Amino acid sequence: GNSVTQMEGPVTLSEEAFLTINCTYTATGYPSLFWYVQYPGEGLQLLLKATKADDKGSNKGFEATYRKETTSFHLEKGSVQVSDSAVYFCALSDAGGYSTLTFGKGTMLLVSP
Amino acid sequence: GAVVSQHPSRVICKSGTSVKIECRSLDFQATTMFWYRQFPKKSLMLMATSNEGSKATYEQGVEKDKFLINHASLTLSTLTVTSAHPEDSSFYICSASGQGTDTQYFGPGTRLTVL
Numbered sequence: 001g002n003s004v005t006q007m008e009g010p011v012t013l014s015e016e017a018f019l020t021i022n023c024t025y026t027a028t029g030y031p032s033l034f035w036y037v038q039y040p041g042e043g044l045q046l047l048l049k050a051t052k053a054d055d056k057g058s059n060k061g062f063e064a065t066y067r068k069e070t071t072s073f074h075l076e077k078g079s080v081q082v083s084d085s086a087v088y089f090c091a092l093s094d095a096g097g098y099s100t101l102t103f104g105k106g107t108m109l110l111v112s113p
Numbered sequence: 114g115a116v117v118s119q120h121p122s123r124v125i126c127k128s129g130t131s132v133k134i135e136c137r138s139l140d141f142q143a144t145t146m147f148w149y150r151q152f153p154k155k156s157l158m159l160m161a162t163s164n165e166g167s168k169a170t171y172e173q174g175v176e177k178d179k180f181l182i183n184h185a186s187l188t189l190s191t192l193t194v195t196s197a198h199p200e201d202s203s204f205y206i207c208s209a210s211g212q213g214t215d216t217q218y219f220g221p222g223t224r225l226t227v228l
Contacts, residue, residue, distance in 0.1 A: 004156075036219070043117065043206065044157075044219035089157070100147065101217060103156045 002027045006090045006104035013111050019077040021107045023064075023090035026071065031092040033057075033066050033073040034101070038087045047075075047088070080111045115141045117209050119220035126197055127228055134192045134223045136207035142187035143209035147217060148180075151204040163190055197227040 006023045013019060025031065035047040035057070048057030053068035062077045073090060090104040116139040126132050136146060145164050149157040161177075163169035163184035171177045179201075181193040190209075194201055204224050208217040 041221070043119075043221040044208070046216055046218075049216075100159050100162060101157075105156045 002031065002092060002094070002102040004090050004092055004102055004104035006088075006107050008105070009087075009108040011107060011109050013080055013109070015082055015111055015113050016079045017111075019075070019080045019084075019109065021075040021088055021090075021109070023073045023075065023104060024071050025073065025090075025092050027092055027094070027102075029094065030068075031094055033064070034091045034093065035062070035064055035073070035075050036089040036091060036103075038089065038106070040086070044089065080109070082111045082113055085109055085111045115209075115211070115216075115218040117143075117207065117218045117220040119207055119223050121223060122221065123224045123226075125226045125228065128198055129196055131193055131195045132197055132225060134194075134205055134207075134225075136190045136192070136209065136220050138188045138209045138211075138218070141209075141211045141218075143190070144187065144212040145210050146184055146190040147208045147210075148182060148190075148192050149206045149208070151206055151222070157206060160192075194225065197225070199227045201225065202227045 003026045032051045034049045036044040037047045038044045048059040050057040050066035056065045064073050064075045087106045087108045089106045091101045118137045120135045148160045151157050160175045161169040161171045169182035184190040206222040208219045210217045
């Protein structure tokens with residue numbers, strides 16, 4: 001079956017530091033890949049997505065590249081802000097997001113001033 | 114963007130009682146709604162998928178008689194936890210997607226505590 005593995009947190013960084021949150025997946029076929037973010041007290045929000053190999057999703061300074069050869073979709077940001085503190089979920093979907101999502105466990109990011 | 118609400122945000126109930134959680138898509142028609150359960154430091158676990166006007170499809174291991182899901186309209190789905198027990202205490206999250214879209218929009222979640 002499908003599975004998503006992401007690095008355990010919390011990840012603690014100072015403001016303006018570089019961020020990487022690793023995500024690898026196991027899936028049959030060609031899944032779509034997503035990063036969702038959950039800010040404190042709020043629901044999950046779609047951060048970015050990629051639907052095929054070598055696609056790069058980007059939003060709000062975050063980016064992730066769909067790497068089929070390494071089955072990875074690592075999230076990166078060049079300079080984090082305190083407001084980026086949240087829990088980040090990597091997820092995959094079998095068919096462009098129309099079908100169900102399989103989530104990783106989530107990685108908490110804490111950014112200090 | 115698309116907004117999904119859940120009500121209530123928190124509920125505390127006694128063991129043996131039933132609790133209903135509502136999930137509403139506020140500005141779009143949700144042809145499909147999903148119900149998840151989130152445990153501390155764990156992934157979101159999909160419980161069931163419901164299409165408007167149809168019976169929900171439950172994931173393996175989820176008791177359909179215990180977790181009743183209704184998706185009677187394009188903007189509302191409900192999850193009823195029947196005869197709740199302390200082990201049902203959890204964070205329940207719904208999501209919704211519209212026809213022709215490839216994105217699920219999530220509600221803010223409902224914290225259920227069963228005493």
